[in-house]
Amino acid sequence: MKKRFIFFLLLIINYYAKAQEFTSYEKPLNISLYSEILKDSVSLEITLPKELKNQINTKYPVIYLLDKQLHINYTYNLYTIDYLSSLQWIPKAIVVGVTFSRKNRISWTVPNENGGKADDLILFIDKELNDKLNREYPISSFNLLIGHSRTAIFSSYALTKKPDFFNGIIASSVSNFDFGDEVQQKQFNTFLNKISSSPNKYYYFFSVGEKAYGDLHESAVDSLSLYLNSKELPKNLEWKYFKHQVAHDLTPGVTVSNSLSQIFKDYGRRIDLCFKLAKSSKNKVPWNDFQDLYTSISTELGLKIEPSELFFNSIASEYYNDYDSIYGNKKLNFTLEILLKAIEKYPEGYDYYTWIGEIYITLKEFEKGEYYLNKAIKLINKDKSISEFDLKNYLKEIEALKKTK
Known part of the structure; x- marks a missing residue:
């Protein structure tokens, strides 16, 4: 009985320790x-x-x-x-x-x-x-x-x-x-x-x-x-x-x-506002409008707010998926433009390199596509936080992309 009490006490302590994370x-x-x-x-x-x-x-x-x-x-x-x-x-x-x-x-x-x-x-x-x-x-x-x-x-x-x-x-x-x-x-x-x-x-x-x-x-x-x-x-x-x-x-x-x-x-709601800016500019990526929005928020709050991973992931997805059929045959080029900016700020972001490589292959620019996919492989192998299971799956997906050319 005493051992069971100690066991449950340890469970409770462990629970509260995790709850502090x-x-x-x-x-x-x-x-x-x-x-x-x-x-x-x-x-x-x-x-x-x-x-x-x-x-x-x-x-x-x-x-x-x-x-x-x-x-x-x-x-x-x-x-x-x-x-x-x-x-x-x-x-x-x-x-x-x-x-x-x-x-x-x-x-x-x-x-x-x-x-x-x-x-x-x-x-x-x-x-x-x-x-x-x-x-x-x-x-x-x-x-x-x-x-x-x-x-x-x-x-x-x-x-x-x-x-x-x-x-x-x-x-x-x-x-x-x-x-x-x-x-x-x-x-x-x-x-x-x-x-x-x-x-x-x-x-x-x-x-x-x-x-x-x-x-x-x-x-x-x-x-x-x-x-x-x-x-x-x-x-x-x-x-x-x-x-x-x-x-x-x-x-x-x-x-x-x-x-x-x-x-x-x-x-x-800055990303929602960026979606609206993107939708209202069908012929180009409105970088100046995006920057004006972030500058306005920064000025109001008194701290510098810059586009983050949320911005790059969300706006790239807006162009790539083009659910409302707004961007026509420009959608992949717009997506590339966003992703190439993303790797300037996040040079270790292997997901960005994979996505860029996939788009270049879709556009039949195979040499560029292979370059970015190989770069993604190097970054993935370098990242020690990825589990063995996820590592195998990532590499398998990239190899499959290479074979589509």
Whole structure:
């Protein structure tokens, strides 16, 4: 009986160990950083994209995920970020979890003017923490805060104090400037005046549960929504109010995914927009239009967005399959044009070389076809991550392509 118990305990431990794995992110790194500004140590967890070590020119947005000590919501939101990143709806980011202890959760979220240290915490993030991240990782200038309850109120205040650093917030069960606090309301009005002349876009996404379900912030957040609706807001401020029929503690789980999806909606639908650009240009590949689209998204978010494997695979498939019979006898040439650009950026992509070789053979340019298929064979044999079974199948398919000439 004792052996069976130990066996099932090991199974449970193994299950939870595997449950901590992310699709697009590495295992989190836990560190403690002493702040000269706060005169205190800050417990942090840094989660990096798996692709980071293989990238040279990519700079990543930073998401500050507050309340790491609230384990269930924190972990759920980490997995939400992983889910949206893996499906390429949001860009991969460097995620920084910040722990708030019982002794500092109130003081660190109250403005200095009211006897707290919120301004010091903002300065710590902007200076000390950002300097450390900048030294160690390729970060962009896009910074997003995600908080709940007290840290949602802090997030709202931080955005208004440092709009030259923070681009936006997701604030679950926030309140009307800390339940009507005049200092924070005055600061918010200053913020609105300041950003009206800024070239940047700002995101103010907030939520609440309902009092009937146990969220006592409902009336305060309703008044925040009424306040925003009563004002003529700057055009570069995008805001959204979510109200959920849930308890206070559940609001992060139903707010963060919706908010991230909307903040990055143009990034998320970039391939669909590229499909439309391709369809509207029947006689040539609209490279300038593609680049203008990516430049526009980059400008809005404040980080460089470039065509990735998703772009090359999707647009090449659009031309190759030509389901709507738009491109006629140009479809294979357009596909080639995309794939030849793809191998400039991904020179180890044996799938691209195989596809290029297949198209050249279809076009009866056999010498070129064989060149690219042989290149694919070399790359496949070099890739140690391919299983023996897959390796045999890949090579078998390529040899079959060679025999079609």
